[in-house]
Amino acid sequence: MLATKFTNVTVIDNHIYGLSDGILDCVSLETGERAWKKGRYRQGQVLGVGQRILVLAKMQSRLVEANPRSSPS
Numbered sequence: 001m002l003a004t005k006f007t008n009v010t011v012i013d014n015h016i017y018g019l020s021d022g023i024l025d026c027v028s029l030e031t032g033e034r035a036w037k038k039g040r041y042r043q044g045q046v047l048g049v050g051q052r053i054l055v056l057a058k059m060q061s062r063l064v065e066a067n068p069r070s071s072p073s
Contacts, residue, residue, distance in 0.1 A: 001020075001027070001032070002016065002018050002020045002025055002027055003020045003021050004018045004019060004020060005021070006043075007043075007044065007045055008045055008047075009046065010046050010047060010048035010053060010066075011029060011048070012048050012051065012053070013051075013066065014028065014029045014030060015027065015029060015035065015068045016028075016029055017046055017048070017053050017066060018046055019043075019044055019045075019046060019055070019057075022041055022042040022043060022057075023037050023038065023039060023040055023041070024037070024038060024041060024046070024053070024055060024064070024072065025037045026066075026068050026071070028068070035068035035069070035071075036068070036070075036071035037071075038071040038072060039055075039062075039064075039071075039072055041055055041057035041059075041060065041062075042058050042059065043057065043058050044056050044057030044058055045057075048066065049063070051065065051066050051067075052064060052065055052066055053065075053066050
């Protein structure tokens, strides 16, 4: 379950990506099951860019692959 607070999510290929309590989270749109949760970004926003996610956070910005089978490193 995503615990977004004052932040948006993005949907790419039937998966929802968002900052859940400051950690990037990937959840299946169909089942609601979490694929992975990784990376401490704290407060910020996410934006879908093709098959990637741009994470704009207070202390950093990062472009990560939107891949439910492999969490970002």
